[in-house]
Amino acid sequence: MLSSDDLRFFNVLSKCETLAECARKLDVTPPAVTQRLKALEDRIGIRLIDRSGRTITLTDEGTLVASHGTIVADAMEALTEALSNRKKAVSGHLRVAAPHGFGRIHVAPVLDAFARKHPGVTVTLDLSDFPGARLVDTCDVVIHIGAPAALSEIVTTLAPNRRMLCASPDYLASAPPIQSPADLVRHRCLVVRENDEDVTLWRFLHPSREAETVRIHPTLCSNDGAVVREWAITGQGVAIRSEWNIAGDLAARRLKRVLPAWEVPAADVVAMLGTRSGRSARTTAFLAMLRESLSPPPWRRKPPQ
Structure with missing residues (x-):
């Protein structure tokens, strides 16, 4: 027979890719997870995960147990929440x-x-x-x-x-002037790669002109926004960064807005x-x-x- 503790344990396990990840979430050692899983399978006489690969793959029975584990976890959390609301x-x-x-x-x-x-x-x-x-x-x-x-x-x-086009004063002093979005194709551009988005197509809006899009060719790119911000500060090129991220750099003049009359779509x-x-x-x-x-x-x- 499965206990509520068993269902909670397997609910966590079923959402992990590896036993090591499950151990981290439960704050125990990987051998402890392995032993508990084996004891659970031995007790019910059914294999719950397929051990042929490196990642956790649930058997059909494991999928059934996981679905019931989610129901039990949600029900217990809802009950706890309801009781908490009763006592405010x-x-x-x-x-x-x-x-x-x-x-x-x-x-x-x-x-x-x-x-x-x-x-x-x-x-x-x-x-x-x-x-x-x-x-x-x-x-x-x-x-x-x-x-x-x-x-x-x-x-x-x-x-x-807001999101803003920006660069360091040193870069702007030594590079060709940027008078319109089209000029960016001749500049060093820095990008943050996010998921599967097309980060090389930059869009610009103007209150009195048609919107423009520019296909830039990145000189440097990273999946870390902090890295791209530092590159911009050190004069590597032009970047689009969030207002929350560079407001202090603009105030301290480490960075300067480029094409301030043009807006980049907000985030x-x-x-x-x-x-x-x-x-x-x-x-x-x-x-x-x-x-x-x-x-x-x-x-x-x-x-x-």
């Missing part, structure tokens, strides 16, 4: 995913304050290069910069965020929620605290005189 306490486990840089600077401090305010809450913050809709099933809140690719989730805007800060997570008291309380910390956006606040 925010409790349970809050799972948040966010981009590396934005998460470190703007989300982690809010989670620190949130955990102090609500001692009954535990928190996991998963920093990822490009968190997106794929994490909504395993996280309560996914912080995303820009329009989400999937429209099936609940999406709420947390703060406005607002949004939160994506699963439909179940959207009803969680802890999710609602965290989003209220995060939204308050971003209002007005820190990158638009004037420094104290």
Whole structure:
């Protein structure tokens, strides 16, 4: 017979690619995961995973157990939430995913304050290069910069965020002048590669002219926005970066806006929620605290005189 602990264990295991990943999530050793899985299979007399490959592949029976494990986990979490609401306490486990840089600077401090305010809450913050809709099933809140690719989730805007064409003053002093978007094809361009997006097609909007698109040829590219920002500061070329990321560099004149009359499509800060997570008291309380910390956006606040 399977216990609720067995279902919770297998629910975690079924969402992992390897036993080592499961061990990290459960904070145990990989041999402990292997032994517990073997003991579970021996007790019920059914093999739950296929051991022929390096990654975890569920058998048909394993898929059945995993689906029931998810139902039980959701039911227990819903019960805990309902009981917490009865006593007007925010409790349970809050799972948040966010981009590396934005998460470190703007989300982690809010989670620190949130955990102090609500001692009954535990928190996991998963920093990822490009968190997106794929994490909504395993996280309560996914912080995303820009329009989400999937429209099936609940999406709420947390703060406005423009994107800007920028370069260092030294680069601009030594390079040919940039008077229109078309001039960029003759310049060193720096790009951040994000998922499968076409990051070499730059789009520009103007209040009194037709929109323009330019196919640039990257000199340097990286999947890390912080690296591209540093390259721009050191004079490697022209980049498009988020306002939240370079506002301080613009103020300190480490970077300068290029073609300020032209706008790059904005990338607002949004939160994506699963439909179940959207009803969680802890999710609602965290989003209220995060939204308050971003209002007005820190990158638009004037420094104290």
